[in-house]
Each structure stands twice: as C-alpha cells, then as structure tokens.
Amino acid sequence: xxxxxxxxxxxxxxxxxxxxxxxxxxxxxxxxxxxxxxxxxxxxxxxxxxxxxxxxxxxxxxxxxxxxxxxxxxxxxxxxxxxxxxxxxxxxxxxxxxxxxxxxxxxxxxxxxxxxxxxxxxxxxxxxxxxxxxxxxxxxxxxxxxxxxxxxxxxxxxxxxxxxxxxxxxxxxxxxxxxxxxxxxxxxxxxxxxxxxxxxxxxxxxxxxxxxxxxxxxxxxxxxxxxxxxxxxxxxxxxxxxxxxxxxxxxxxxxxxxxxxxxxxxxxxxxxxxxxxxxxxxxxxxxxxxxxxxxxxxxxxxxxxxxxxxxxxxxxxxxxxxxxxxxxxxxxxxxxxxxxxxxxxxxxxxxxxxxxxxxxxxxxxxxxxxxxxxxxxxxxxxxxxxxxxxxxxxxxxxxxxxxxxxxxxxxxxxxxxxxxxxxxxxxxxxxxxxxxx
Amino acid sequence: xxxxxxxxxxxxxxxxxxxxxxxxxxxxxxxxxxxxxxxxxxxxxxxxxxxxxxxxxxxxxxxxxxxxxxxxxxxxxxxxxxxxxxxxxxxxxxxxxxxxxxxxxxxxxxxxxxxxxxxxxxxxxxxxxxxxxxxxxxxxxxxxxxxxxxxxxxxxxxxxxxxxxxxxxxxxxxxxxxxxxxxxxxxxxxxxxxxxxxxxxxxxxxxxxxxxxxxxxxxxxxxxxxxxxxxxxxxxxxxxxxxxxxxxxxxxxxxxxxxxxxxxxxxxxxxxxxxxxxxxxxxxxxxxxxxxxxxxxxxxxxxxxxxxxxxxxxxxxxxxxxxxxxxxxxxxxxxxxxxxxxxxxxxxxxxxxxxxxxxxxxxxxxxxxxxxxxxxxxxxxxxxxxxxxxxxxxxxxxxxxxxxxxxxxxxxxxxxxxxxxxxxxxxxxxxxxxxxxxxxxxxxxxxxxxxxxxxxxxxxxxxxxxxxxxxxxxxxxxxxxxxx
Numbered sequence: 010x011x012x013x014x015x016x017x018x019x020x021x022x023x024x025x026x027x028x029x030x031x032x033x034x035x036x037x038x039x040x041x042x043x044x045x046x047x048x049x050x051x052x053x054x055x056x057x058x059x060x061x062x063x064x065x066x067x068x069x070x071x072x073x074x075x076x077x078x079x080x081x082x083x084x085x086x087x088x089x090x091x092x093x094x095x096x097x098x099x100x101x102x103x104x105x106x107x108x109x110x111x112x113x114x115x116x117x118x119x120x121x122x123x124x125x126x127x128x129x130x131x132x133x134x135x136x137x138x139x140x141x142x143x144x145x146x147x148x149x150x151x152x153x154x155x156x157x158x159x160x161x162x163x164x165x166x167x168x169x170x171x172x173x174x175x176x177x178x179x180x181x182x183x184x185x186x187x188x189x190x191x192x193x194x195x196x197x198x199x200x201x202x203x204x205x206x207x208x209x210x211x212x213x214x215x216x217x218x219x220x221x222x223x224x225x226x227x228x229x230x231x232x233x234x235x236x237x238x239x240x241x242x243x244x245x246x247x248x249x250x251x252x253x254x255x256x257x258x259x260x261x262x263x264x265x266x267x268x269x270x271x272x273x274x275x276x277x278x279x280x281x282x283x284x285x286x287x288x289x290x291x292x293x294x295x296x297x298x299x300x301x302x303x304x305x306x307x308x309x310x311x312x313x314x315x316x317x318x319x320x321x322x323x324x325x326x327x328x329x330x331x332x333x334x335x336x337x338x339x340x341x342x343x344x345x346x347x348x349x350x351x352x353x354x355x356x357x358x359x360x361x362x363x364x365x366x367x368x369x370x371x372x373x374x375x376x377x378x379x380x381x382x383x384x385x386x387x388x389x390x391x392x393x394x395x396x397x398x399x400x401x402x403x404x405x406x407x408x409x410x411x412x413x414x415x416x417x418x419x420x421x422x423x424x425x426x427x428x429x430x431x432x433x434x435x436x437x438x439x440x441x442x443x444x445x446x
Numbered sequence: 447x448x449x450x451x452x453x454x455x456x457x458x459x460x461x462x463x464x465x466x467x468x469x470x471x472x473x474x475x476x477x478x479x480x481x482x483x484x485x486x487x488x489x490x491x492x493x494x495x496x497x498x499x500x501x502x503x504x505x506x507x508x509x510x511x512x513x514x515x516x517x518x519x520x521x522x523x524x525x526x527x528x529x530x531x532x533x534x535x536x537x538x539x540x541x542x543x544x545x546x547x548x549x550x551x552x553x554x555x556x557x558x559x560x561x562x563x564x565x566x567x568x569x570x571x572x573x574x575x576x577x578x579x580x581x582x583x584x585x586x587x588x589x590x591x592x593x594x595x596x597x598x599x600x601x602x603x604x605x606x607x608x609x610x611x612x613x614x615x616x617x618x619x620x621x622x623x624x625x626x627x628x629x630x631x632x633x634x635x636x637x638x639x640x641x642x643x644x645x646x647x648x649x650x651x652x653x654x655x656x657x658x659x660x661x662x663x664x665x666x667x668x669x670x671x672x673x674x675x676x677x678x679x680x681x682x683x684x685x686x687x688x689x690x691x692x693x694x695x696x697x698x699x700x701x702x703x704x705x706x707x708x709x710x711x712x713x714x715x716x717x718x719x720x721x722x723x724x725x726x727x728x729x730x731x732x733x734x735x736x737x738x739x740x741x742x743x744x745x746x747x748x749x750x751x752x753x754x755x756x757x758x759x760x761x762x763x764x765x766x767x768x769x770x771x772x773x774x775x776x777x778x779x780x781x782x783x784x785x786x787x788x789x790x791x792x793x794x795x796x797x798x799x800x801x802x803x804x805x806x807x808x809x810x811x812x813x814x815x816x817x818x819x820x821x822x823x824x825x826x827x828x829x830x831x832x833x834x835x836x837x838x839x840x841x842x843x844x845x846x847x848x849x850x851x852x853x854x855x856x857x858x859x860x861x862x863x864x865x866x867x868x869x870x871x872x873x874x875x876x877x878x879x880x881x882x883x884x885x886x887x888x889x890x891x892x893x894x895x896x897x898x899x900x901x902x903x904x905x906x907x908x909x910x911x912x913x914x915x916x917x918x919x920x921x922x923x924x925x926x927x928x929x930x
C-alpha cells in the first residue's frame with residue numbers, strides 16, 4: 010500500500026531506522042531558517058514514511074516542496090546516531106517525484122528541463138555553450154550589461170545568477186592537462202583523474218593544479234578524454250536513471266587502466282562516485298565493476314595525505330582558513346586531510362566557525378532556491394570575514410563559485426581557491442625561490 | 447480537532463504564519479523521540495510571545511479543545527505526542543536568554559531556549575548549569591522542566607528540579623502565574639514550583655524559567671575502567687561511594703552494549719569484558735586529581751583488568767566516547783530502538799542488570815543495558831523490528847517484566863524520561879491508590895476542562911463507576927453483568 014512506485018523507492022529499513030531523536034535538528038540549515046519541523050531531516054523522513062505508509066499522497070504539494078527545499082547538504086548524516094543514509098532516501102524520493110512530474114508537466118516544460126541537463130550528458134554541447142559564454146565575457150558584453158544594470162530587470166534572478174558566473178578560462182582542461190602526466194621522481198601510484206564536466210570547462214586551473222601536484226608527489230596521472238560527467242547533478246535532482254547511464258560511462262572510461270586510485274577534486278562528484286556501488290547494485294553487468302571502481306575513489310586531499318605529500322619549503326605569505334564542502338565533510342567524512350593541506354600552504358591557519366554549514370550552493374540550489382541560498386551565503390561570508398584570514402580553501406566547484414561570488418559582491422580581500430591550487434602555488438613559489446638563490 | 451472558525455481565531459491571535467493546518471505540516475508534529483508512537487494533531491500553533499501563549503490557552507479552555515505543548519520533540523515517554531487530535535503549541539519561538547544574574551547566580555530564560563545554548567552562555571562567564579540530558583544540543587529548557595530531565599551529572603549535581611528557582615506559567619484557564627524567586631531560602635506557602643517541575647505539560651505552559659547556577663568546576667579528571675563482570679564493576683562503585691567520593695560522572699556499559707560499541711567504533715575495547723565504567727571527578731585541580739587516583743586504585747583493587755586515566759582533554763574525550771557511542775552503537779543494530787529508563791537504589795544495580803539479562807534470554811530479545819551506575823538509573827535498550835508482530839509482543843512482555851523487576855527491587859518506573867504515554871499504564875503499580883487519586887484530583891482542580899495534554903501520565907479515567915476490566919475474560923464477565 011506504499012504511496013511510492015515500485016522502482017527506486019526510499020528504503021523501508023532506512024525509514025524505520027530514524028528513531029526521531031532529533032539530533033539532526035541543530036545541524037540542518039533549512040530547519041534553522043524556518044524553525045518548522047517539516048523542514049528538518051526528521052520531519053522530511055517522517056513525511057517520506059507517511060507517503061510510504063499511505064498516510065500522505067505522493068503528489069501532496071507540501072511533500073514535493075519539502076523534498077525540493079532540502080539542500081541535500083547531509084549535515085544530518087554526520088549528526089545521526091542511528092546512521093540513517095538520508096542522502097539515499099532523498100535521492101529516491103526525488104526520483105519518485107520527478108517521474109510524477111514528468112507525467113504531469115506540459116511537453117515544453119519537460120523539453121526545457123531535459124535541455125538543461127543535456128549538456129552534462131553531451132559534453133560537446135557543454136563545451137560549445139561555455140565557449141560562447143567565454144566570448145560573451147571576452148568582448149566585454151557581459152561587463153557592459155552588468156554596468157548598465159540592464160540585467161537586473163531579468164526575471165528568475167537571472168541578473169544575480171549572471172554574477173555567479175566566474176571569469177571563464179580561455180582553454181578547457183582537456184586541452185591543457187595531458188592524457189598522461191609522468192611522475193616527478195620515482196612512480197609510487199598510478200592515478201586516474203576524471204576531468205569532469207563543469208570542472209573541465211569552468212575550473213580548468215583546478216584540474217591542471219591537481220595533475221601537477223599529484224605528479225610532483227609520485228603519481229602517474231591518467232586523464233582519459235572520455236571521462237565526462239559523473240552523474241552527481243542528475244542523482245541529486247532525482248534523475249537516477251540518467252545518473253546510472255553516466256556512471257556506467259565513467260566506469261567504462263577507466264576500463265583500460267590498471268589504476269591504484271581515482272583522484273577527485275570535486276567533493277560532490279567524489280561523493281557520487283563513492284556511491285556507484287549502491288547506484289548500480291541492481292545492474293548485473295556493472296554491479297561488481299562499479300563497487301570496485303567506487304572503492305578506489307579518493308578525494309585528492311585524502312590521496313595526498315596518504316602519500317605524505319611534500320610540504321612546500323616556501324609557503325604563501327598569507328593566512329589560510331578552510332570551508333568544509335558538505336559532500337566532503339558530511340558525505341565522505343573527509344575533514345582532516347584538506348585541513349592538513351591548508352595548514353602548510355600559508356603563513357598561518359585559522360579555523361572557520363561553523364565551517365561545515367552549507368554555503369547555499371548545494372548543486373543547483375542557488376538557481377532553484379535563490380533567496381535561501383543567498384541567506385546562507387551571507388552567513389558564510391560573515392564567518393569568513395570574522396577569521397581575518399586572507400585565503401580560504403574550498404574543495405568543491407559549486408561551493409567555490411558560490412563563495413567567490415559572495416566575496417566579489419562584498420569586495421572582500423579574501424581569495425577562495427581549491428586547496429590543491431594553493432598547494433600548487435606554494436610549490437611554484439618554492440621553486441622560484443630555489444632558482445633565485 | 448479545532449473547527450474552521452476556531453482556527454480563524456487562532457490566526458488572529460498568533461498571525462497566519464503561526465498556525466499550521468496542512469496535513470503534511472501536521473504529520474511532522476505527530477511524534478516525539480519515543481519509539482512506535484504517533485498521533486496526528488488537529489493543528490499546530492506557534493506563538494512568539496508569552497502573551498500569545500496565554501491568549502491561545504485561554505481560548506482553548508473556553509472552547510474546550512485540547513493543547514499539547516512541544517519543544518524540540520526529543521522526549522522519550524511520548525509526552526508531546528498529541529492525542530485526541532489536540533492542537534500542538536510549539537515553544538520554539540520563545541527562545542531568548544533574558545538574563546544571567548552573576549550576583550545572585552541565576553539565569554532567566556524562555557522555554558524554547560536550547561539547553562546547550564544556556565550551557566554555552568553561562569560557561570562563558572565561568573558559571574555552570576549542570577543538568578545535561580543526552581539530547582542537550584537539541585532539547586529545550588521548557589521540556590527539561592516539564593519532564594524534570596536528568597543527565598550524566600545527576601549523582602553529584604542533581605537533576606533539573608534542583609535548579610529551578612522560579613517559573614512563570616500560563617495556567618490551564620489562561621491566567622499567568624509567577625511562582626518562586628531568586629531567594630535560595632523561601633518557605634512561604636505551598637511550593638507550587640515543585641509540583642510544576644515534572645508535570646509533563648498537564649498543569650500549564652511555562653513562559654519564563656528562573657534557574658540556579660553554580661561556579662564552573664576548575665578541572666576534571668576522566669577514567670575508563672574495564673571489568674571482567676558487572677559484579678566487579680558494581681563492587682567498584684560501592685567502594686568509591688564508601689570512600690566518601692561523589693564522582694561527577696559514574697557511567698556503565700554492559701557486555702552487549704560494549705560489544706556493539708566496539709563493533710561500530712573500533713576503539714579498542716576488549717569484547718570479552720563484562721562491563722566498563724566511565725568515572726569522572728571534578729572541582730579544584732588537586733582535589734579532582736586525588737579523587738581520580740583513589741578511584742583508579744579502587745577499580746584495580748576490585749578486579750579491573752585495565753584502567754586508563756586521561757592525561758589531557760583530548761584523551762578524556764576519547765575515553766568518554768565509549769559511553770557517548772553507547773546509544774548510537776545500539777541504535778544501529780536493528781530498525782527499532784526501544785529505550786527503557788527504570789531506576790533502582792544503587793545497591794541493587796547488579797541484580798537489576800542480571801534481571802534484564804534473564805528477561806532478554808527468556809523473551810529472546812536483544813537488550814543492551816547502559817546507564818548511570820552512580821544513581822542507579824539504567825537504560826535497558828530493546829533492539830527489535832516493529833514490522834515483526836511476534837517480536838513486538840515479546841518486546842511488550844519484556845518491557846513489562848523490566849518494570850516489574852525494578853519495582854520489586856525498590857526502584858521506580860522512570861528515572862528521567864517521564865511517564866507520559868509510555869508508562870501511564872504502570873503508574874498505579876508504583877503508587878498507592880491514594881497517591882494516584884490525589885494527583886488526579888490536583889490535576890482536575892488545576893484543569894477542570896481537561897485541556898492540557900490529555901491522556902498523559904494517568905490511564906484515561908473510567909467512563910463509568912466500578913472496576914476496570916483486567917483481562918479479556920474479565921471484560922466479558924463485566925459486560926455480561928451489564929446486560930439488562
């Protein structure tokens with residue numbers, strides 16, 4: 010009598026596992042903003058259970074709203090004494106709703122949504138459109154429109170979202186990161202590096218730094234061209250079937266390689282790829298391959314710490330702090346390794362208060378829930394300013410773009426980068442001093 | 447269930463945003479942290495001032511619809527589960543710390559203040575509010591007072607009751623009353639404050655709480671001792687008390703619990719051990735150290751196979767993690783976690799733990815026991831699957847047997863979770879008839895219309911004169927007798 014439809018249902022045993030102790034409440038950003046039980050993880054699980062038990066309709070508006078309002082930041086997963094896998098529950102519930110929605114929406118809305126996700130499945134489309142945006146910025150049209158204030162008149166916060174767009178790199182990382190980067194010195198590990206989708210076209214610098222830093226620490230880095238989007242955005246939005254297609258492609262793209270680890274520099278992607286075993290567990294052909302692949306996935310910081318990475322002899326002259334990306338701290342439980350990097354790249358290290366509270370980026374949340382997202386961003390920037398640090402390490406592309414936008418808007422002197430970029434800069438500074446000596 | 451005009455009036459009192467009626471909204475207020483209990487409220491009202499609370503209660507009393515007060519919903523006896531389609535009154539918006547009086551060592555707070563937030567605020571001034579229920583990061587002071595919450599520091603520092611000096615309460619007729627004050631000595635009249643503490647939302651809604659503070663202990667020493675049996679651990683507890691030491695913390699884990707902890711966290715506990723004790727002393731550094739050293743010696747003398755004293759704060763946290771992990775580790779074992787809360791005199795603790803073991807064996811239940819060895823309050827935790835009717839039946843039998851065993855050993859129904867819904871059927875086994883009657887009468891005189899948290903603490907009163915049926919057969923007989 011479950012209100013959910015057979016495939017990809019929120020697992021009953023997980024729903025029962027929630028003992029409603031409420032330990033998640035103080036960690037949940039949306040509960041802290043609204044103070045309403047339904048916007049808490051405990052409330053959301055109760056609603057899922059009500060749907061499962063037939064007490065609430067799957068198409069109930071509040072239910073759909075709540076499943077969409079959740080940031081998916083997984084702070085509740087860190088706090089949960091009973092180990093409830095909230096992330097899996099949320100993705101399943103969203104998938105259920107998504108299927109209902111597709112059946113209900115007019116054809117043109119479905120087409121639009123399909124188009125929004127298409128570039129991540131067809132990377133040539135993503136590259137063409139980013140190239141377009143690059144020239145749009147390059148010829149000064151973006152700056153012109155912004156200065157004129159014409160963008161403010163646009164609907165759906167498009168004007169503000171325009172500001173979120175970073176200055177795009179001239180070249181994609183697949184044009185700059187070689188297919189194989191040989192290790193400096195003796196080879197210690199063979200590492201696969203997926204260049205990704207957004208990382209490839211918008212954050213090429215981060216991919217380049219990752220390859221350089223890993224090679225410097227004894228890794229032979231393979232960056233196969235066919236490794237594209239990992240499917241995290243799809244899974245997060247409740248498009249599990251689409252995510253599975255991408256997951257299979259990702260697993261396949263490393264098939265020819267005897268790798269020791271898959272290095273990931275995007276927390277959201279790492280979290281998704283570490284979960285491939287679960288995502289593909291019903292696929293007889295891929296279940297085993299996917300689990301094996303997932304077991305090798307490591308955040309780049311985890312890998313560097315395992316390799317006892319070289320400390321830069323001449324660190325940057327500024328003080329550093331670190332923001333915990335949700336999908337790294339809560340999703341993967343990786344908190345210490347990125348701090349170990351941030352501690353040695355600058356002149357001093359300062360801890361950020363509430364460092365593991367979501368910055369509001371949360372995948373596409375800043376597009377779909379602009380106001381809430383900005384409220385969380387403001388809090389984050391206030392806390393960053395309160396540390397007095399000059400640099401902030403941010404290990405996830407979504408958070409990085411969001412926090413860079415927040416800092417830009419405030420004219421802050423703080424610079425946000427991926428920790429690996431700081432490490433790369435510190436290595437280069439060390440090199441430069443060595444040469445000048 | 448409130449009617450539409452009633453809801454309309456409630457909206458006029460607290461604003462449209464403060465009244466929730468949507469089904470999904472109401473479902474999310476249908477439970478607290480008690481296993482297998484839920485009941486959907488008729489509406490949820492969220493006032494933001496004490497005056498609004500009074501207006502809402504006064505209206506409910508006039509119209510005769512029931513009210514259930516709710517803080518963070520972390521209660522473990524079903525106290526804030528809204529029966530009879532009651533209206534839930536949330537105190538979460540009344541969340542200001544109004545005053546910290548450093549001269550009189552008191553704090554005045556609103557009921558929705560989170561306990562840990564008060565801890566933080568007073569500790570920043572070198573002061574201390576000792577009650578520390580397990581849910582302190584989430585639970586509210588209003589809820590703590592209503593349930594008379596305890597915690598790990600109960601043995602040395604007492605429980606919530608020992609810290610409440612004054613209360614502002616909205617009575618069931620909507621009138622606001624103040625009782626108590628900042629004078630440590632105050633013997634004027636009946637102590638109404640004390641009957642309000644632990645009244646489980648049946649006598650009114652607190653709108654201001656005045657609590658006592660004490661100076662923060664300067665230092666703390668933490669010990670973790672491993673024992674071959676529960677008996678040797680209990681002998682150590684007895685020896686510590688005989689040595690005239692009242693430890694700040696004295697907590698135990700039985701074998702089932704420590705095995706679960708080790709399986710879950712892998713912190714290096716020997717899984718063949720019979721029990722572990724976490725002991726803490728606090729106070730002046732020299733005194734705390736001396737007490738800790740004595741406890742260490744006593745533990746060894748009584749057969750501890752392994753005793754560690756933390757050298758620094760970090761190690762103390764590591765040692766204490768074994769106790770902190772107890773509940774999470776147990777909760778992960780099975781889908782449903784039923785937490786018990788009986789209390790026995792300290793000297794009967796070993797017997798109680800072994801009774802629980804027997805009950806677990808007899809009913810074929812998985813039960814891990816941990817708790818407060820110092821004050822005899824233990825938490826046998828039944829791990830089961832609510833989807834299995836046979837296991838549910840065995841759980842109910844085991845639950846009943848545990849309560850019976852505790853009462854047999856001179857203990858009580860509940861040490862710190864309250865009676866609420868979970869133990870209302872047991873109240874008459876603990877109290878003599880006259881005491882229950884007196885409590886019912888008191889409640890009736892305070893709340894003649896029965897609007898505050900109906901169905902809690904007492905078994906619903908019989909609708910007719912005479913005896914209640916005790917069993918199905920007896921019920922049949924009673925019905926036979928009623929036939930004309």
